[in-house]
Amino acid sequence: MPSHFTVIRDTTPASAIPKGAVVAMGNFDGVHLGHRAVIDAALRMGQAHGKAALAVTFEPHPRSFFSPNSPQFRLTTEANKLRLLAGAGLAGAVVMTFDKTRAGTSAQDFIHHDLIERLGISGIAVGYDFHFGKGRSGSASLLAAEAPRLGIEVDVQAHVDIDERPVSSTAIRMALAEGQIDDAAAMLGGPWFVTGQVVHGEKRGRNLGFPTANIRLDENCELKHGIYAVRVGRGRGKDFQRIDGVASFGRRPTFDNGAPLLEVFLFDFKDDLYGAELDVAFISFIREELKFDSVDALVARMNEDSARARADLAAAPGAFPRLGSIG
Incomplete structure (x- = not known):
């Protein structure tokens, strides 16, 4: 290179x-x-x-x-x-x-x-x-x-x-809109990813035991709302870190049904990320966004989602976009 x-x-x-x-x-x-x-x-x-x-x-x-x-x-x-x-x-x-x-x-x-x-x-x-x-x-x-x-x-x-289907940007957009992360990754030659700055949210996740890094995606993003196993990149060059996690993209129907937001919970990670720029690669689709009857039911499902995400990420240890530096 x-x-x-x-x-x-x-x-x-x-x-x-x-x-x-x-x-x-x-x-x-x-x-x-x-x-x-x-x-x-x-x-x-x-x-x-x-x-x-x-x-x-x-x-x-x-x-x-x-x-x-x-x-x-x-x-x-x-x-x-x-x-x-x-x-x-x-x-x-x-x-x-x-x-x-x-x-x-x-x-x-x-x-x-x-x-x-x-x-x-x-x-x-x-x-x-x-x-x-x-x-x-x-x-x-x-x-x-x-x-x-x-x-x-x-x-x-x-x-x-x-599989006898032409690869195209349009086909990839359709796959992402349907939550078909594996199909999108196959056509891309690696996982689809977004980049954004961590912003302050309502801090509900912290109170639930799942502190999240919140990123607002482009308003035209048509990624299916739901829960994903993700791999996050932070920093550049020798300062680069790769961190596994689970993310929700959607409107939070249990709470406010507000504007779409990407909320990423990073496993085994404690640093303050406010203002940091992160690359978030989508490794697998876990489930659709749901409205829960109680906070306890939501937390129980979040624990299940995290376990599933850890398993999916362990099965794809090297999955991350191949990115170069721009000079």
Whole structure:
């Protein structure tokens, strides 16, 4: 894995862009197995020619630009997408701002100005169904047809299937919305995770003997409400800690039925986490969110949930996203 992951933006001087690089191009929401096939193709191409391999991706997600009033459940924030791309072994990522100008750029202009003139690429890998340029007129077949004239290598990756079902970001979102954590992890190539800052809650968990680290997820998150076995990452580099736990995501129907909140109870852990940023990886789905008739019944079930989570986590000792550092 490269020791330094470089992020190139629209404002990055041309002199700072490694010329002759090969690129993997896509939106890469989730960086799932289909995306990784494209990334691996770029890595092989770069290794064969002694060139750096970069990702080319777009922020905000084009769907958010074209449908700003339609909520979008993103699998990864921009920062976490970059951490996953770094963990995949790429030397860096080119993050192109997706705005009115870029949306109106023709596919040919994008190829010539952005890919050839600005980035100076020597090769590109894309998925079979990736489209770009005004009206989505750019395609893998267009790149392949232009390749000889442009003097670049083009690698088009077919879809990746699991149990005869194509892997896609949409399929993963649907799996998470249904609590099918194992299916989502299989398509992602590792557990789905979120990152957030620990905030103050009502401190009910502490009074019940289950103090929780509370994190507010994006309002468009469609993860199924329920109880999960989780693995938490805290810190970076040599200060990194990995801690097992059990989490509830939902509205707390026994108490207030309020706004959705992720509440994480960490096993055998005592430190104060207020204000800390945590990565929370979802390892298994234990049960749906329930309303209990009494606090005693809730506590009894929480003890059962914790025992089940410990067992599920013990059966998956290495399960955690492969994340790289962004420099």
